[in-house]
Amino acid sequence: MDKNFQATFDQCPNCGSDQRFCEQLGQELKDRGLARPDWTFNYDVRNGVVMDGKYTQIHILSGATLPGFTIATDICMDCGTLYAVRLNRLEGEMKPMPRQGPIMPPISNPRFS
Numbered sequence: 001m002d003k004n005f006q007a008t009f010d011q012c013p014n015c016g017s018d019q020r021f022c023e024q025l026g027q028e029l030k031d032r033g034l035a036r037p038d039w040t041f042n043y044d045v046r047n048g049v050v051m052d053g054k055y056t057q058i059h060i061l062s063g064a065t066l067p068g069f070t071i072a073t074d075i076c077m078d079c080g081t082l083y084a085v086r087l088n089r090l091e092g093e094m095k096p097m098p099r100q101g102p103i104m105p106p107i108s109n110p111r112f113s
């Protein structure tokens with residue numbers, strides 16, 4: 001995949017409608033001057049990097065990057081289909097997990113004993 005992959009979907013993949021529920025809710029705010037003109041309200045926006053939990057954290061080198069993503073979804077007002085309206089492939093820089101030191105017993109404090 002191209003590291004700058006982006007895609008937008010302006011029509012429902014099921015029925016072809018361009019009427020989206022959350023986008024229109026956001027438009028009501030824009031019409032009242034309560035939101036920026038270039039802002040779009042989505043049903044859900046997820047951001048993240050792709051990783052295999054601790055396996056990736058242990059093996060990744062400092063400064064290395066992982067594939068990241070933004071996925072925005074909305075709901076068709078004509079047929080109810082939930083679909084992706086925007087996909088962005090990103091690069092996420094991961095910092096390796098800090099090495100954990102030995103576990104020390106709590107220091108007793110005479111003020112609290």
Ligand SMILES: [Zn+2]
Binds near residue numbers: 012015076081
């Ligand atoms: Zn539809």
